[in-house]
Amino acid sequence: MNIYTRAVGFSDLTSEKEEEFIKLGIEESLKEGFVVRHEKLDRGVIILRLSESTGLYIFGRYDGDNFKYEYYYPFVVGTRVTDNEELTVERHLDKESYAVICDELKTGVTLIFYLQNVMDYFDYLFSGKEFKLEKFNPDVRNAISKQAIRNKKVALTALSLGGLILLPTAKKKKIKRSAKEEESRKNLIQAAKKGDENAIESLTIEDMDKYNELSQRITKEDIFTIIDSTFMPCGVECDQYSVVGEILELKTEENIYTGEKMYIMLLDCNGLVITTVINAKHLMGEPEIGRRFKGQIWLQGNVKF
Template sequence: MHSYLKAVGFSKIKKREELKEILLDVIRNYDEKIAVEDHEDGVFVEFSKNYGYDCGITVCGQYDENDRFHVEYYFPFFRGTGITTQEQVTVERHTDKESFAGACDDLRIGITLIFYLQNGTEYMLENQKGRISIQSLTLSGLAGEGRILLPVLKDKEAVKVEKETSNNRNHLIAAARNGDEEAMESLTMEDMDTYSMISHRIVNEDILSIVDSYFMPYGIQCDQYSILGEILDFHFFRNEMSGEELLCMTLESNNMQFDVCINKADLLGEPAIGRRFRGNIWLQGQLHF
């Protein structure tokens, strides 16, 4: 049973038979079907069905010589909106199944983002053509749990200074990657100043009043992250089959915007624009070719 099924509104599934009925519904009443006919082991097919606002389940498998479909794996998905980044993306196949992971170095985050590729079959078709041209990437997340936090009090001048500081840091990181020693030294001094400031303020303040947002790896799985970000927009909707209420949020974390979906039952607090969301997500990505 996939641990993030509850994030798309299937939290009450407890038995294998219940899951099989849903997977059969996806295969029979799919919204989207993509087939790779020249696959080495036969015809590889991906079925996807939406059960709410751009969220649902994808079932992948192969047809045998008797034209019978065999399910290999499935995963819940939530497709985000907009373009998250246009940085270079590297894609690699998972060892155990015909699925893919993507990696992207975004200067705003400061780490290599690793995500589960939603449109892996489309990538396979592009790869067969012998030339892959990735234009952009849309990231999204399924949250297993989360809570709403109040925003950090800032005036307009502080927000302006923070944006300028972030832009300058991104330029320094880019220069450091190219071997600029002065940029490396500036980044080191900046990190030391930040550590000194936090050490001084943490005595009398809560850490979440000092740290406005963060995006960092969570657990031992490489595509799961713990995030804290400002809510830019949100809306509630229901899973068409189960009736469970879900929440879609557009967040900004470390100056990067992306969408997150969570089951309302797993959310503590009342969302509002300007407030912050803190939770653990399974990061997914959709490539645009």
């Protein structure tokens, strides 16, 4: 059972109930024709909606006209997109799902997230290519999939199993960087990644200045009054992160099957804007716009192929 189904309103779902629910969902969707089929690959996807913004993505393959269920995962629909210089998509070993590695341009951070729209990726990967599936070498397919994809936007989303609400910090007024300064910083980060020693030195000096400032303040202030937001890898899974982010937008939705309330929050984590869902039962504190969310997330992304 995917434990993140609890984030989308199934806090009491057992393995037996999960199996029955997925089976009924597949039967109803096939009966109504709510299935997307990739004719060349004989793969299929059912999107089972749980609320306006959340759902279950049910993936399977076709054996003739029969849909064979393989796996599912919960998701939330992203509302903001981010620019990326380059994406690399790699298949997971145990099933036909994919991880995406991307360089986020604004912050220079390398992200790893779970790909939401697998069927769109298949369409992009094999568009204009004529082949017979039985003659198509899997090794060739994997080599094609690992090629870099450039200049595609991504809507980042996340699911959380637990968190708490922090009060906002008293922010000092900052002079916003001009577009020219933002572009200059992006170029500096890109140059550092390519091994430019001057760029690396400039960024290192900037980091050292910040470190010295923080070292002086930490003796007198609480850590969460100094640091507005964080975004750090967490645990052994590559797409798990520990975050502190400001709530930019907030709405509540109910799971149509269980009636459980969910919070859909748009978080700003170190410049990354992420649409995040959490079950109201698993959140400590009262979320409001301007307050901060602290917790662990499973990062997903919808790539605009």
